[in-house]
Amino acid sequence: MEPFTIISLIFITVCWALFLTLKTPKNLPPGPPRLPIIGNIHQLKGGVPHRVLRTLARKYGPIMYLQLGQIRTVVISSPRLAQEILKTNDVVFADRPTTIASQILFYKAQDIAWAPYGSYWRQMRKICTLELLSAKRVRSYSFIRDEEIRNMRTRLESSTGKAVVLRDVVVQMVNDVICRATVGDVCKDRSTLIDVLFDIMRAVIAFNMASYYPSLGFVNVVSGKKAKWLKRQKQLDVILEDILEEHRRNRSNGGNDQEDLVDVLLRIKENCDLDQPITNDNVKGIILDMLIGGTSTSSMTLEWAMAELMKNPKIMKKVQAEVRRIASGNTIAETDIQNMHYLKMVIKETFRLHGPPLLVPRVSREDCVVDGYNIPVKTRIIINSWACGTDPDSWENADSFIPERFENSSITYLGSDYELLPFGGGRRICPGIAFGVGIIENALANLLFHFDWELSNGLKPEELDMTEATVLSNLPKHPLEVVPITVSC
Structure with a gap:
């Protein structure tokens, strides 16, 4: 031109x-x-x-x-x-904006998060709630979560006394849990997939002139952004298509006893009893939602929770004392987690200050x-x-990290208390709350139970930089670097 x-x-x-x-x-x-x-x-x-x-x-x-x-x-x-x-x-406010990035990267908004409100979205939301992320199915994946948390512990134990970047550790653990629950095994192209997923997140949230000036859509072509998005989408599509093909072969050979989320979607697709038949692109769009939503929010929350605990040693000692008092033996059971009330307060407070x-x-x-x-x-x-x-009319000392504020509070993060909205609310509330919170609670409890923690390079708690990154979600600008010290429990 x-x-x-x-x-x-x-x-x-x-x-x-x-x-x-x-x-x-x-x-x-x-x-x-x-x-x-x-x-x-x-x-x-x-x-x-x-x-x-x-x-x-x-x-x-x-x-x-x-x-x-x-x-x-x-x-x-x-x-x-x-x-x-x-x-x-x-x-009235149930629709999503239409953007070039969401159209290209999310299969023309045929996922759940970006799909326009209507009969298709209602159908897919129902499938997600009743089939993909029901309480029963989330419980069926607890063994995957426990195995990957044990793998995370093993990696940390091998680094005891040495500085580690916590973000790398928790992103790998969370992504492996999400991948195994979604596609049945740790993704063969995990490192490529993580890079693509984070690039997609950047594309969706980053400043883009065409998103503010829809009539300037051609700018994305001239600037090369559209070509970059198409390249990333093609990379992603190759990975997801390989996953679908492998599942189709497994199903034709008798399948597995344990259905993952892709198996569920393919079964529903093949039954042909839906008001609106779903396509392979629909299935891939939903897989993409699961991978992005599950990995980013859970790993982000874990990093911020640990950062706040390192910043506040008294709170760290208090929550560790509770975890170690309640847990027995060398493992943490689900029933143990339910009795760790202060741990749950720490997570709520992390959601309040550092949720999406x-x-x-x-x-x-x-x-x-x-x-x-x-x-x-x-x-x-x-x-x-x-x-x-952080609304001062709703919270006392709103900008301070004080888990005790939830001690006698009935406020939850389930979408009915609008002072705390890490998962949104209304019709478009995140359907994966139980799945995500299960990972966060168990992972944090294990990090506190099996390890003591120090900041690297002799950094003091009050010197820890809590500045937020401006380019991607709500991550710390500087990844948390800590020294794990294995303890005998």
């Missing part, structure tokens, strides 16, 4: 964007002043998004309007208004009124769950 043609297209598009920006509906929520063309995009720079948005919300209000290029956006930053979106008006900070965006399906303000159809809704979790 000639440079002059590109410049002309950009000029026309910018003029159209300016027209849309000036054509603002009435009685929108309050928000910061907007610039022509870019709106409020410039105000999202200079920090991690959830912190920048909380700062703006404390000035302009818990329901705040931002014009991000051509995209009308409303940011929700309080538990009361999160309930308005996720419960009172749940159906921004929920996956929603889109209004029709005009609506929230808190007295007009929300036009096709407005993008961002719920700042971190702002809800």
